[in-house]
Amino acid sequence: MNRLEFIGASLLLSGAVLFGFMHLAIANYVPNMGGWSDPPGKFNQVLRDTMITFPYYLGLILILTGLVLLFLKDIIKVMNFLIGK
Known part of the structure; x- marks a missing residue:
């Protein structure tokens, strides 16, 4: 495993954990809601009330960045094949 793959795996794992914890926080808050628009x-x-919008989207960004890395x-191989190099 080279360095980029290690960084990508770390970002993917940390993003998945963060994303999972955000969903856990959302699931814990929903029963306490009085109503919603x-x-x-x-x-x-729920994202606005609990102020977890930034960590939620950060988790998604970490997951996507980890997958790309x-x-x-x-x-790169697919892009070179499509371009014709």
């Missing part, structure tokens, strides 16, 4: 929906209302060699 219809346009943003229940999920967005893990499969960077394969992505």
Whole structure:
């Protein structure tokens, strides 16, 4: 495993843990809700009320960045094949 794959795996794992904890926090908060407005929906209302919007999206960014770094060699091979090099 080279350095980029190790960093990608670390980012993927930390993003998945953060994303999972955010969903756990959301699931714990939903029973305590008195009501919610219809346009943003229940999920967005919980994100705003608990102020976990930033960590939630950070978890998604970490997961996507980790996946890109893990499969960077394969992505480069596919792009070179599509370009015709």
